[in-house]
Amino acid sequence: MKKTPRLIFTLLFMGLFQALSATVVKKVAPACWWAGMKNPELQVLLYGDNIASADVCISSKDIILKEVVKQKNPNYLLLYMDLADAVPQTFDITLKQDKKQIVVPYEIRQRKTKAAEIKGFNSSDVLYLIMPDRFANGNPSNDIVPGMLESAVDRKNPFARHGGDLNGIEKHLDYISNLGVTAIWLNPIQENDMKEGSYHGYAITDYYQVDRRLGSNDEFRILVEKAHAKGLKVVMDMIFNHCGSENYLFKDMPSEDWFNYKGQYTQTSFQTITQSDPYASDYSKKLAIDGWFTEVMPDLNQRNRHVATYLIQSSIWWIEYAGINGIRQDTHPYADFDMMSRWCEAVTLEYPDFNIVGETWLGSNVLVSYWQKNSKLAAPRNSMLRTVMDFPLMTLMNRAFDEETTDWNGGLFLLYEYLSQDIVYASPMDLLIFLDNHDTSRFYRKEDDTRNLNRYRQALTFLLTTRGIPQIYYGTEILMAADKANGDGLLRCDYPGGWQDDSKNYFDAASRTLLQNTAFAYMQKLLQWRKGNEAITKGSLKHIAPNKGIYAYERKFGDKSVVVFLNGNDRKQTIGLAPYREILPRTSATDIISGRKVELGEELDMENRGVLVLEF
Numbered sequence: 001m002k003k004t005p006r007l008i009f010t011l012l013f014m015g016l017f018q019a020l021s022a023t024v025v026k027k028v029a030p031a032c033w034w035a036g037m038k039n040p041e042l043q044v045l046l047y048g049d050n051i052a053s054a055d056v057c058i059s060s061k062d063i064i065l066k067e068v069v070k071q072k073n074p075n076y077l078l079l080y081m082d083l084a085d086a087v088p089q090t091f092d093i094t095l096k097q098d099k100k101q102i103v104v105p106y107e108i109r110q111r112k113t114k115a116a117e118i119k120g121f122n123s124s125d126v127l128y129l130i131m132p133d134r135f136a137n138g139n140p141s142n143d144i145v146p147g148m149l150e151s152a153v154d155r156k157n158p159f160a161r162h163g164g165d166l167n168g169i170e171k172h173l174d175y176i177s178n179l180g181v182t183a184i185w186l187n188p189i190q191e192n193d194m195k196e197g198s199y200h201g202y203a204i205t206d207y208y209q210v211d212r213r214l215g216s217n218d219e220f221r222i223l224v225e226k227a228h229a230k231g232l233k234v235v236m237d238m239i240f241n242h243c244g245s246e247n248y249l250f251k252d253m254p255s256e257d258w259f260n261y262k263g264q265y266t267q268t269s270f271q272t273i274t275q276s277d278p279y280a281s282d283y284s285k286k287l288a289i290d291g292w293f294t295e296v297m298p299d300l301n302q303r304n305r306h307v308a309t310y311l312i313q314s315s316i317w318w319i320e321y322a323g324i325n326g327i328r329q330d331t332h333p334y335a336d337f338d339m340m341s342r343w344c345e346a347v348t349l350e351y352p353d354f355n356i357v358g359e360t361w362l363g364s365n366v367l368v369s370y371w372q373k374n375s376k377l378a379a380p381r382n383s384m385l386r387t388v389m390d391f392p393l394m395t396l397m398n399r400a401f402d403e404e405t406t407d408w409n410g411g412l413f414l415l416y417e418y419l420s421q422d423i424v425y426a427s428p429m430d431l432l433i434f435l436d437n438h439d440t441s442r443f444y445r446k447e448d449d450t451r452n453l454n455r456y457r458q459a460l461t462f463l464l465t466t467r468g469i470p471q472i473y474y475g476t477e478i479l480m481a482a483d484k485a486n487g488d489g490l491l492r493c494d495y496p497g498g499w500q501d502d503s504k505n506y507f508d509a510a511s512r513t514l515l516q517n518t519a520f521a522y523m524q525k526l527l528q529w530r531k532g533n534e535a536i537t538k539g540s541l542k543h544i545a546p547n548k549g550i551y552a553y554e555r556k557f558g559d560k561s562v563v564v565f566l567n568g569n570d571r572k573q574t575i576g577l578a579p580y581r582e583i584l585p586r587t588s589a590t591d592i593i594s595g596r597k598v599e600l601g602e603e604l605d606m607e608n609r610g611v612l613v614l615e616f
Contacts (some may be wrong), residue, residue, distance in 0.1 A: 011335035012038075025095075025104055026049040026497070027248065029310070030317045033083070033519075037316075038349045040084035040154055041066075043309045044093070044106065046077040047248065051095055055103070060091035063108070064210045069172040069306065071254035078198050078254075078306055083108065110226050111320070118319065121183050121233050122325045123429045126464065126527060128181040131438055132189055132214050133199040135474055136145050136168025136498030142450030145212045149246065155499070161199045166215035168498055173230050175507050179477060179520075180527025185328055186450050187438060189214050193242050194296065195517040198383040200332060200438070200492070201237065201552045203244030203297055221322045225336070230329065233325035236318060240311045240343070241334040242297040258307050260290035267291055272333035272360065281289040288336060302339035306591025314342045316350055325354070332388075333371060333391035344373075344384035352535030353387060357387035357432045357469075359437075366425050375424040390431040390468065393418060397435055397462065401455040404569025408454035412551035412568035414545040415462065416543060421604055422467070431467035435476070436458055438492055441484040444474065454609035457522055458566055461593075461611050464526045465555060465564050467541050476607040477523045478506045478516045522593075526613075535560040542583055547572050550606055554583035561585050561616040567606040574605050 019555075027047035040111035052074040058065050062085045069078040079093070088110040097598060121127065137143070142338040143163040144151045154160040166189065188201030191209040201211070211219050224234045243250060249258060256262040268291025273287065274280040292299045302308050315327060324499040327347075332340065360371045370377045372388045396414045405411030422428040443459060445452050454477070463470050475493055475495055476482075482490045497505030505511045512520065530536055534557040543553035555562045563583055567573055577584065577600055587600045592613045598604075606612070 001149070001166075006517055008420075009531070012480040025103055026235060028104060028106070029212060030313060031208060032109055033317075034109050034111045034320055035083060035086045036111050036305070038116075039346065040082055040086075040090040042081045042307070044079040044081065044315055045096075045310060046079065046093075046104070046112060047252075048102075050074050051097070052104075054095035054097040055093050057096070058091055058106075059094070060086070063091065065438070071306075073252060073254050073388055075252040076250060081336050084402045099297060110584050112323075115320060115323075116351055118323060118325060118351050119233070120351070120353045121235060121469065122355060122537075123467070123469050124532070125182040125233060126165070126180070126207060126467060126530065127185045127235060127432070127469065128179070128182045128474060129185045129434075129437055129471055129557060130185045130474045131164070131168060131188070131200065131492045132169060133201075134492045134494050134498075136172055136495060137163040137165060138167030138169070138171045139165055140445045140500070142213055142215065148193050148200055148212065152364050157259065158487060158492075159199070159542065161213065162494055162499075163213075164494070164498060165213065166210070166219050166223050169259045170219075170226055170459065172507060173227060173232065174206065177232055178524075180524050180531065181472060182231065183235055183325065184227060185235035185326075185471065186237060187241060188237040189220060190332075192244055198244070200488075201244075202239055203242075204239055204485060205244045205247040205351075207311075208317065212439050219294055224322045224324060228323070234322075235326035236322075236324045237328045238315055238318075239330040240300065240340070241297050241331040242300065245296045245298055247298075247378060253307070257301055259302050260292070260301050264296065265292055265295045265298070266614075269295060273367060274366060275337060286313050289336070293331070293334075300335075302336040302424075306344070312346050319347070319351060327354075327356045329385075330383065332360055333362070339385065341382060341384045344386075346579045348384070355386055356585070357517055358383075358385045362389050365390075365418065365421055368392060369424040372426050372430070376426070377424070377464070386427070387430045387432055387469065390433045393431075393468075394434055394436070394440070397459055398441075401459050404547050404566075405551065407546050407548070411546075411549065412566055413546045414544055416551055419466070419541070419543060428467045429469075431468040432471055433463060433466070434471040434473070435463060436473050437471070438473065439484075439532060440491070441489065442482045443471065444479045444482045444489065445480045446479075449550050453515065453519065457521060457611055458609060460523055460526060461613060462566065464530050465562065465613065466535055466553070472523075472548065473520060478512060478519045479519050488598055496506050525593065533560075533562070533595065534558070535562045544580055544583065547579065548575050550575050552580055552583065563589070563612075563614045563616070565604065565610075565612040565614070567605060569608040570608050572606065572608055573609075574603050577602060577604055585616050589616050 025048040033042050052070045058066050064082040086218050088106045093104040153163045155162045190204045191206040191211045192198035193205040210217050227234050269288045271288045272300045274285040279562040346517045360368045362368050371383050373386050400414045403411040498508040535555045539555040539557035552565045582612050591598050
């Protein structure tokens, strides 16, 4: 085709604009948005060399440019737009500077049908926690990405990257689904372009980008879709308290008040108890909340309205873009209480059934309860956070199944006593409960496999039949063990079989030991039975104080009833059933573990460390 002078000029002009835009406007965040959101305001952050002096206009006729905010750093512009009347479209953001003109196309997308009706996770679910770098390597070609600061893969180093990725998780969705869990929680997948030790994901350098060593944004969206097709929800880990020191927002700060202590490293005391302490000094509270986790994790200032909006929008963007079902918020009490409350409200406004769980690593149920939505202890403040993590129960479970149980002390009595204090919680059924996670010693121990298998069975039974939302850490089903004293890297070991050159493949039952298959089968039976079991997922809880070391409780919903008996001692026990009649609707039931019929006459015999899960 013969090119006219006008066409040649147009092509050159477009090429000039594209080149200029690529070199001057380095970041546009978020990259797109959607029409029809409940909150019509949109913040667009532009980052580029000396763009603050530019005049800004937009080409859209139904979008209002409300505010153009300049920061102390001339490399930033913050645009606030009103999308109340906007329809899906692509419009131009034009920056005029001297005689130069930069055009940034921006897309407002059409929302998917029923996008606001996303189903969040709840007590009917069991979450399976995965650290993506350590689960399975589905695409070795992304192990090393040129230009990224930490590109090496060293599986012998527990603190280095190992090459696990989203594709590896996708290839094992059948394994996860067949196990019987109903949701997967992924440790952070957003970009962590740090110099070292970034495998865990908690030093984010780009809030809108999946780390390229894990995959792409599209690959994550596809993973979520495939998980949904198999009946699995997806929970995404997020961090609002801090970012990675290689994040462009820190390396070239919009202004020093984007970060606490004016961007100067000041170590936190980790005493987040000061948030609820009525006697805390201002100094102690500020140091705990505004202090930094580490020097390479600068602490974001959520009191800055621009920072708050940036973070809130980033979470909503991922919900809308990928269709995730929940968020686990890291270090929740380390951030500003009021801003985090507004965030929870903002997400709920757009997605009424969506759920967020906050990491509330505190030492007592009273302290944890302060952070749950509608807590009377926090009133008149309200965190608006529906689900909190029950760390005190985790601590007790790691002790209770080791000890001998008396009627008044130790062992299973600790669990009875703790649950009797649930009056401090606004909603006990919305607590996330767990035996371990990526930050704690693994629950299973290898010292005495027979003793620990009984401990494992009792703990799993309790976890999956008591109140709350259970979470299981990947590898628990095959008895992976690790002690935190040996370092966090070993708590996050590779799942054997997730790499092509692994000598053992524990995704395959034929490769597992008899002990591992016994443990796997036990967990699988409980998980598959729990699915849709309303007595467990919705039912009331009534328990009986330990008698001869035996703890019993009933879960009941309508005419459905499940009764659990746990023997907390290393000896056989026989108990009279008269004190238990009010939780035994009939005189016989089926034990779902063994499948046998159990007669409930005058007495009940229990094996040492025995378990009965009776379904009526």
